[in-house]
Amino acid sequence: MSDPSDSAEAIAESVFHYAVEQSAIAIAITDVAARILYVNPAFSRITGYERDEVLGQSQSVLSYKTTPRSVYEAMWSELTAGRPWSGRLLNRRRDGTPYVADLTVTPVCRPGSDERCYLGMHWDATEAHRTAQQLRNHKQLVESVISVVPFAVALLDGSGRVVLDNPAYRRVAAELGVSEPASTVMAELRERLGETYTRAIAQRRALEGQELFFERPGRDPRWYACALSWFEERSTGPDALYSDVRNDYALLVMQDVTAARRQEEALRLAAMRAMLSEGELDQSLREALSGAIFQLQGPVNLISAAATLQRRRAGAAGETDPLAKALADAQRAGEAAIATLQAAMPPEPATVTAPVNLNEVLRDVLMLETDALLAAGISVDWRPTHALPPVQGEAGALRTLFRQLVTNAIEAMNERGRTERVLTVTTRASSGQVTVGISDTGPGVPEALRLKVFEPFFSTKQSRGGTRGVGLALAQEIVSRHRGVLGIDANYGTGCKLDVSFPSARAPEPVPVESYG
Secondary structure: OOOHHHHHHHHHHHHHHHHHHHOOOEEEEEEOOOEEEEEOHHHHHHHOOOHHHHOOOEHHHHEOOOOOHHHHHHHHHHHHOOOOEEEEEEEEOOOOOEEEEEEEEEEEEOOOOOOEEEEEEEEEOHHHHHHHHHHHHHHHHHHHHHHHOOOEEEEEOOOOOEEEEOHHHHHHHHHHOOOOHHHHHHHHHHHHHOHHHHHHHHHOOOEEEEEEEEEEOOEEEEEEEEEEEEEEEEOOOHHHOOOOOEEEEEEEEEEEOHHHHHHHHHHHHHHHHHHHHHHHHHHHHHHHHHHHHHHHHHHHHHHHHHHHHHHHHHHHHHHOOHHHHHHHHHHHHHHHHHHHHHHOOOOOOOOOOEEEOHHHHHHHHHHHOHHHHHHOOOEEEEEOOOEEOOEEEOHHHHHHHHHHHHHHHHHHHOOOOOOOOEEEEEEEEEOOEEEEEEEEOOOOOOHHHOOHHHOOOOOOOOOOOOOOOOOOHHHHHHHHHOOOEEEEOOOOOOOEEEEEEEEEOOOOOOEEOOOOO
16 A cells, blocks of 8 residues: 555645746756756746757856846855845847846755755846836936926925925025925915915815015015925835825925016016106196195285276276276286196096005005115114005005105105114004004104194205105195095104004905015
8 A cells, every 4th residue: 555645745746847837937947057957838938948958058058148247246156155046137038139037046955965956937027127227217307307497396295294306496495594495385375375275285286376475584585486286196005006095295396586576576666666756746746836826826816806996996987097907907917827827737647546555555665765765874664564454545646655755754864963764664454444654763843843744835844844845745635535644643752753544445355465675
């Protein structure tokens, strides 16, 4: 009776033989000198060599001769030490074409014998190598493009951590003096857009064309056009093999548009300066003509009264009385002169009212007067309320108003011997009113003149009151036209402080301030 263990061993050997013969992986067995003792059919399919062609041949028949010698040295170092080796070699098929072989060689010893052989198993990894190399090339191409683009790029993971950036992004970090510009930008977008930003983040919706302004202590401000987009990355973890596990990433792009904004701002200020100068010229001409008419109207009225009285005295001879005739001629000449002056009066400009942010108006005025402020050695203390409700008004007229007040303050402080020269501009909102405070460290306005300075054609230049030319009449007229109040703070200490208040306009959202730069 046969031993059952002998039968089981025979079955196992038979199964092993069929498994090796039918394996899709090329299998070769060599002796210690690397001569081929056995190959399976998969070996022939992959290499093109039939079994009879390679039996007894050196395994080097497959070598393409371009595999570095160091690779073979490392392989044989492991094998002679009795350890397996795995790696990739460049092999050659029978027709001479190369292919990448992903190879594992294992030393095999027969039980009870020192005789050793080597079991080699490899598969054609050419396509896998090509795909991996294409991915590396694509990655290098993308990284090269991102590195040389002139705008900053940062990739953020789901927690907001920057996982990839480019040199331009690191330059932005140095320019803004922050470690992570992305955090600063996201915080600014959150504050600026509010609920819109929250919805965009929740819905992974792109944000484009978001222009942000950043001030830098002791340095010029910067403008950046920012865009935020999203993409999903499929997880590379083993648990995602049969599930659609994805990770969200945000791509932040920042383009420095400071030069363009400065050019636009310079053009805008030049146009605004020309417009304001033209408006002030027309206003000055209207005031000069009004003053002349006012000065002529009094004498003409006296002449008219004298002519009427003389005609009454002359009675029936009044029509031929020389004095009455002369007075009548003078009256007609005066009235004709007044009519001529009235005809030469420039028309009042057409006004279009709209919600106006006084913070922006004041910022424009301060920028328009920058040269004058620097020339006079005056420092500006700009204290705006961050979120200021708009007022209903005409932006051009309001710029003229505040330019008049700021110019008055500059003239008040621009005198010899005055060491402290500070212009303070504040805005605040309270009880439905928007109030602007403009104070200077000049000589101030004497108490006796605090009402008189608002009269037409009054000037305090001789009394060192800080107003110019026609005084505050023009400013008062613009304030009244906007249903506002202009007054001098009687309790202010050194210098002069003017407060201008307007009723706030109803608006859905307050307009944020942009600090004076």
